[in-house]
Amino acid sequence: MSKKGKSMKKLFLIISMLLMVGCKGEFEKTDISISTAQCGMCANTISHTLKNVDGVKKVNVDLGAKVATVIFDSTVVQVESLESAISNAGYQANEASANAEVYKKLPGCCKLPADR
Numbered sequence: 001m002s003k004k005g006k007s008m009k010k011l012f013l014i015i016s017m018l019l020m021v022g023c024k025g026e027f028e029k030t031d032i033s034i035s036t037a038q039c040g041m042c043a044n045t046i047s048h049t050l051k052n053v054d055g056v057k058k059v060n061v062d063l064g065a066k067v068a069t070v071i072f073d074s075t076v077v078q079v080e081s082l083e084s085a086i087s088n089a090g091y092q093a094n095e096a097s098a099n100a101e102v103y104k105k106l107p108g109c110c111k112l113p114a115d116r
């Protein structure tokens, strides 16, 4: 192989390594507290809501721990947008309170025990 070919190969390797690091760095993981979620229906609603947000890669809702774990592309979506999506589905997300109008329309089993 010529000297030029060798250095081209080296350059290509460096570029592909940088690209791999770049792609990996785009995905972030966050745990969102969903303290007002009550039942499996709530968990499904929150999970579907988050999966429909652009940039969300993976969602796991732990109803026992009341936590939604989201893996998302931070160049496309921010945590605040994930929180407002949950709020607009009628649930508290971290410090963002639930959209009151949507919360009112939730089935009884999905409301806080005091509101049923």
Ligand SMILES: [Cu+2]
Pocket (backbone or CB within 6 Å): 037, 038, 039, 040, 041, 042, 043, 109, 110, 111
């Ligand atoms: Cu529910």
